[in-house]
Structure formats: C-alpha cells, structure tokens
Amino acid sequence: MKKFGIIGTGIVGTAIAVSLEKVGYQCLGVETRSDYSYERFSRYLQKERLPLEQWVPEADLVFITTQDGIIHLVAENLAQRKLYKPGQIWIHCSGSLRAQILKKKPALPIKTLSLHPLQSFADVDEALQLLPGSHFGLEGEAEEEGVQIVQALGGIAHRIDPEKKPLYHAGAVVASNYLVTLASMAVQLFGLAGIPQEDVLQSLLPLMQGTLRNLDKVGLPQALTGPIARGDSEVVRSHLESIPFELEQAYQILGLSTLELAQAKMKQNSKEYPKEALLKLNELLGGKE
Incomplete structure (x- = not known):
C-alpha cells in the first residue's frame, strides 16, 4: 500500500487525495496554510491536519499542490529540514513548471515528478468526476511511478520532454x-x-x-x-x-x-x-x- 500526503489542499490536491484513497492508497496527513481549504478538504476526506515532521518522513509520495509560485519554496523547506526518506517521490501538479524545481540539490535522495491533469476544474465535485478519463502530462525522474499513479486515478498518461514543457503548457492555455x-x-x-x-x-x-x-x-x-x-x-x-x-x-x-x-x-x-x-x-x- 502506497502512503502519501498532501501539502496544499486546493481543488486538485483534494481531488487527487480522495481518488487515491478510494483505490487503496493511504493518506497519512495534510498540511495547508488555509483554514478554508482544509475545511473543504475535510468534507471529502477526514484526515488530520498535521505538522510536516509527523508524516512526511513516512510517506512514499509527497504531493505539493500549492500555488505554482511557492512550490519551490515548499520543496526547499522540506530539504532544509531533512523531511524526506531515500527513494521518496515529490510531486507537483503544475503544467508550466518542470519537475526538477523540486530538487535544488542533485544529491537529495528523492525522485521528482510533475503530474499535470490536462483538465479545467471548477470545484472539487467536478474534479472528482473529471479525473477518470482525463489526460495527464508527466515528466521527471519518477515517470514510471507517475504512469502508475495516473492509472490509479483512471487517467491517461503522456510523457513530456521537460525541455519542451513550455510548448505543452502553451497548447493547454490556447x-x-x-x-x-x-x-x-x-x-x-x-x-x-x-x-x-x-x-x-x-x-x-x-x-x-x-x-x-x-x-x-x-x-x-x-x-x-x-x-x-x-x-x-x-x-x-x-x-x-x-x-x-x-x-x-x-x-x-x-x-x-x-x-x-x-x-x-x-x-x-x-x-x-x-x-x-x-x-x-x-x-x-x-x-x-
């Protein structure tokens, strides 16, 4: 059983957490700065809002589903506090940022993954309906594991050349x-x-x-x-x-x-x-x- 946690309980993070729990993944905990988003998350999945040090070192997958502008800051914070375990996968869901943004120091013993749902979600209920059957753009060190996660979500995975990711994202924007x-x-x-x-x-x-x-x-x-x-x-x-x-x-x-x-x-x-x-x-x- 894969163990995971979510940092940032927005629409995408919430929908992914709920969907993975349904297929047998175990959510160890969540962390968010927003009381509103945590309350919304709790309506779908009853998971305690825990300090990072209480669950991150035990997780196999760490989803950083914050706003794009602070993803790298969250990752740097985890690295500085040594909140990881060897082989752990750090994942963000941005369509524009490369997976490598999660790993400032190459020696960090984690793998990176960008897992982007090629979909537009108005709210959590709609996201839960649309994730199955949605296409996902994948790139990073953990692409094989990313394919498995997408399959667990009921989606269709596409591997992206990280050097050409701006073109992929521009296409999605258009x-x-x-x-x-x-x-x-x-x-x-x-x-x-x-x-x-x-x-x-x-x-x-x-x-x-x-x-x-x-x-x-x-x-x-x-x-x-x-x-x-x-x-x-x-x-x-x-x-x-x-x-x-x-x-x-x-x-x-x-x-x-x-x-x-x-x-x-x-x-x-x-x-x-x-x-x-x-x-x-x-x-x-x-x-x-």
Whole structure:
C-alpha cells in the first residue's frame, strides 16, 4: 500500500487525495496554510491536519499542490529540514513548471515528478468526476511511478520532454483559457448585433459545444466549417467592414490560421482550394503575398 500526503489542499490536491484513497492508497496527513481549504478538504476526506515532521518522513509520495509560485519554496523547506526518506517521490501538479524545481540539490535522495491533469476544474465535485478519463502530462525522474499513479486515478498518461514543457503548457492555455477569450469576443459581437445581453452566452454555447463534438467525431481539419472553409471571401470582407477596430486584428490573425486549416481540409478531401478566394482572403486577413 502506497502512503502519501498532501501539502496544499486546493481543488486538485483534494481531488487527487480522495481518488487515491478510494483505490487503496493511504493518506497519512495534510498540511495547508488555509483554514478554508482544509475545511473543504475535510468534507471529502477526514484526515488530520498535521505538522510536516509527523508524516512526511513516512510517506512514499509527497504531493505539493500549492500555488505554482511557492512550490519551490515548499520543496526547499522540506530539504532544509531533512523531511524526506531515500527513494521518496515529490510531486507537483503544475503544467508550466518542470519537475526538477523540486530538487535544488542533485544529491537529495528523492525522485521528482510533475503530474499535470490536462483538465479545467471548477470545484472539487467536478474534479472528482473529471479525473477518470482525463489526460495527464508527466515528466521527471519518477515517470514510471507517475504512469502508475495516473492509472490509479483512471487517467491517461503522456510523457513530456521537460525541455519542451513550455510548448505543452502553451497548447493547454490556447485550448482552455483562450477558448474563454474567444467566447468573450463572440459575446461582444453578438451584443453589437443587438442580441439581448442576458441571452448572448446561452445562444453561443450550443454552437461551441457542437463544434467540440465535431472535433471529437471527425478531428482536424475536418471539423472546420464556415466562410473560410468554403472560400467565401465576400462574407469575410463584410465581417471586417463591421467588426470594431479593437477586435479586427484578432479576427485577422485567427483567420489566417483558419485559412491554413481550410486548405488542409480541401487537400484531405482531394480538392484544391479556390485560387482566387485564397488570394482575396490572404489580402483581407493581412497575410504575406
């Protein structure tokens, strides 16, 4: 039976602790500076809030699920106080930080692991539902053990080159955070079109969800639809003539990337993108000649 503890009882840390306990791992203790997060944690898992020295030296796995900015400080504190045992694995769940941040001194007899759930969680209940089936990015000295932990959580593991982790995290940001930004842009445009503010987002969500279903069903680039996919330059021209100046550049940048996808879709379907439309769209969207 693997023994573990959690430092930082946020949504991710809480969900991981509860999920691992359910499959036979033993949570020895938790530590957090926040009374609120500990009270929330306790509603899901009754584990005592103990000083680090009472449980860290006995744990096989130490999860540091604090805010990214203090992960290295927590690890340095453990090392300075000699709160570890040989072969112990220290784990953080940041998508942007490398596992090596946990081990400032190479001689420290622990192994490091970054275990990042590629998912967005609104609260603990949602996290518990979404962890099974989620994909995880792994890198560090304990990748093999990381695969086992991900499997215990019901997830799918992907090993990442630590040198390229910023690219991995940037991809996650584009897919998740920027999706919200795109929704905000669409909401602004619908509002300008006269749709009542209280109805705007709800009217767009089914469209966005349908697009996600298409991506799941047919993938890239086949899920692409719309005027650029059809080569309809006049529709795009009318958009650019109406869009507020502050949104125009974003529309053009996204349009150029969409134009590349549209050409790939045509080619995949054994068709050729209309040359005249390609020239007009490239000009409208500010592409290179």
